[in-house]
Amino acid sequence: MEPSINDLLTWYWQIELKSKRCPSEKKRRELILESIPDELLEDYSADDLDEKDSSALLHVASQFVKRKWLLEPLNKRFEMIGQNITISTRTNPYTYALKKIKNSAELLGFDDDVDNMVIQRFINLLPRGVVGKENLIQPRDMILTNWLTYAEN
DSSP: OOOOOGHHHHHHHHHHHHHHHOSHHHHHHHHHHHHHHEEEEEEEOHHHHOOOOHHHHHHHHHHHHHHHHTTTTTHHHHHTTTTTOOSSSSHHHHHHHHHHHHHHHHTOOOOOOHHHHHHHHHHHHHHHHHHHHHSSGGGGSSSHHHHHHHHHH
C-alpha cells in the first residue's frame, strides 16, 4: 500500500534503515522490493529488477518519493525538511542530523542551492544553549561542507 504524502519521508527512511540491518544483499533486495508500491515496479521488467542491487532499488524508492513531493506546493515541501529528525542518541548527532536534513531536502526535490535551507533547518534543531554561544544568525556565511566540519567537532 502506498504511504500518504506526509508519510513518504518516514516510509523511505524506514526502508533504508531496515535494509541496513539485513544480513545479506539478497535479504536487503527482498525487503526493498516488498516495500516499493507495485505501481512503481510496473515501470521495470523482471530482468531489470533482477539486475538491480539494493542500492539501486533504494534509488528507485527515492525517485518515487521525489516525484510525489514535486507535485506539492513549495512551502509544504520546505516545511518537511528536518521533520522527525532529532539531535540525540548518536555518537555524532550533529553530523547525523545535518546529513539527514540534506538528504530530506534532496528527496523533497530541492536539488539546486539547498545549502541555506538545510543549514537553517539544522540551526533550528540545535539546543538553545549552542545557538546562543555561536554566531549562527547568518548561515549564508558558511557553506554546507563547513557546517559538516563544524558538526563533527
